[in-house]
Amino acid sequence: MKLEGKKRIWSEFQKEIPDDHFFYVRSCIRQSFFPGSEQFFLKVLKEDLGKDIFEDPNHTTCTGIGYHGDVVQFDTIQTVVARHFALATEHGYKDVVISCVTSFGIYEEIIETWKHYPETLEKTRENLYKATGRVFDVPDSITHSSDIIYKFKDEIAAKAKFPLIDHVTGEPLRIVEHIGCHYSKMFPKYGVGGAEFPHVLIGMIEAWGGEVIDYPERRHCCGFGFRQYIVQANRGYSLSNSRKKFVSMQPYKPEAIIANCPGCTMFMDKWQYTIKEMDGMTYGQHGQGIPVLTYEELAGIVMGYNPWDLGLQYHNVQSEPLLDKMGIKYDQEEKYLTKDGKKLPVPKDLINA
Amino acid sequence: MENLYTQLLEDVRFEEGLNACMNCGVCTAICPAAEFYNYDPRMIVDMVQTRNDEVIRDLLKSETIWYCGQCMSCKTRCPRGNTPGQIIMALRLLSQKLGYFTESEKGRQQFAVKRTVGDNILEYGYCVPSYDVEPERHPEQGPVWEHIYENLEHFIARAGGELYGKEGPLRRFTPEVMQELRDIFDVTGGLDLFDAIEEASEKKAKEMDMEFTKEGIDCEYFRHVYTFDSGIHFIEEPIMEDHETGR
Known part of the structure; x- marks a missing residue:
């Protein structure tokens, strides 16, 4: 009994991290200041650990620094992130790996908002389709790239x-x-x-x-x-x-x-x-x-x-x-x-x- | 009647960020901005929950809503599940939409954020690409950054990338990708917000009798909002001093 209780309590602090087949999105700051870090991450996953990690070069900034600098609205950033999800969907990936903590926090906020306010997800689908003609699935998981290094x-x-x-x-x-x-x-x-x-x-x-x-x-x-x-x-x-x-x-x-x-x-x-x-x-x-x-x-x-x-x-x-x-x-x-x-x-x- | 509280409620982050606040002050205790600026997020939440439009209008025109650094440490600690940082985000957005942000020194700085990060997004597809971090505007980046800035192509190549290439770090986006990004801003009201910031800033520059250009950062008003500090914002005795002498 006691052990089960402990397991239940600690389960809240554990995170399930996918094992393979990742869709990678870069960070504005990491690629501008530490480009070697992102290149190493991709190399170590592909060559040293033998994993499938894919990057679509058409993914842009998530606009996160603009969002937390208050010049980008929530509707806008939700739609930019949805475009990233659309690229992942188009290439058949369901697990998104994010190279930036600011972006990661924003992805968390967006997915939680969509869960609690389903109308915001519908609005985002409409906005993305109207702007780009793209559609998307909400990913199965989002992980920070450090989560992946932690896992391995x-x-x-x-x-x-x-x-x-x-x-x-x-x-x-x-x-x-x-x-x-x-x-x-x-x-x-x-x-x-x-x-x-x-x-x-x-x-x-x-x-x-x-x-x-x-x-x-x-x-x-x-x-x-x-x-x-x-x-x-x-x-x-x-x-x-x-x-x-x-x-x-x-x-x-x-x-x-x-x-x-x-x-x-x-x-x-x-x-x-x-x-x-x-x-x-x-x-x-x-x-x-x-x-x-x-x-x-x-x-x-x-x-x-x-x-x-x-x-x-x-x-x-x-x-x-x-x-x-x-x-x-x-x-x-x-x-x-x-x-x-x-x-x-x-x-x-x-x-x- | 502007119904400011009602307008705040239209922001889902405001709805999510504010339950009844009991004014315990934990948010202020943990707040990095409250150690540095004369700032108290507890008071802002208390003022907003009066639902009094006059009080809220004063906030929208104030310096105080611009002190938060959005670390969101308050979110973790609030015993009522409030997020003062998100309430601040909703207030800042409304302040810009209504043009009130130019009434405060710290609010006027939003013009600089728009002309740097905002314009970078639509011009390059990045918030802060290396080539926009000019050493003259960033002396704290030091001589290593000057070296990188002057040798950017080699810096990216040494890491295994190609500056302005088709993929990898600091790749150049195709016109089609940039158009998609712009269309997203258009459809979601992002361009309207940019226009609101520009319009109110131009008006304020005229009032302050300062040169204003329609684009770029080479004008008197940009330099003013980017660098001016009146010195009225700080707490008199920083908590840092106590910390350094041991507690």
């Missing part, structure tokens, strides 16, 4: 060449994980572990040998705030919220930050540069910054992919201290080469390099 974390661990362990001391590396507010704060049932026990990144870090840091402001927003970053006059809001997190995590000596959301990854990296420029402060050990990685980048270095092909050199805070601790060998000369091997200038003022 043990397969990745089995292929790990460089686990999250200090190769000199043998101690696990201390990692901060940042989930991103829209992953499960709005609709907890869509996230692995819900809003209270978000486990999607914890699962990866622990499976790959690392230790997760708990710190007071762990669940605080990175500070993106949409209009609070888009408009230059408001950026103090965004900076202050990231700084609050850095100050809170600093005593726990994190060796890296892993973020779920492309926006959070970008801000927690860029604001470390800004704070260093403004008042000389850094939050890592020995006066260094804390490298901020996407979960794809983390999986990639664990699996032994070349960190420069993943794009780690394109972060403001450079990852060498982390790579050194993991015992990863890299060639500094290769960092800023073009695909054809031409040498580009090295950016100034790199942190940690």
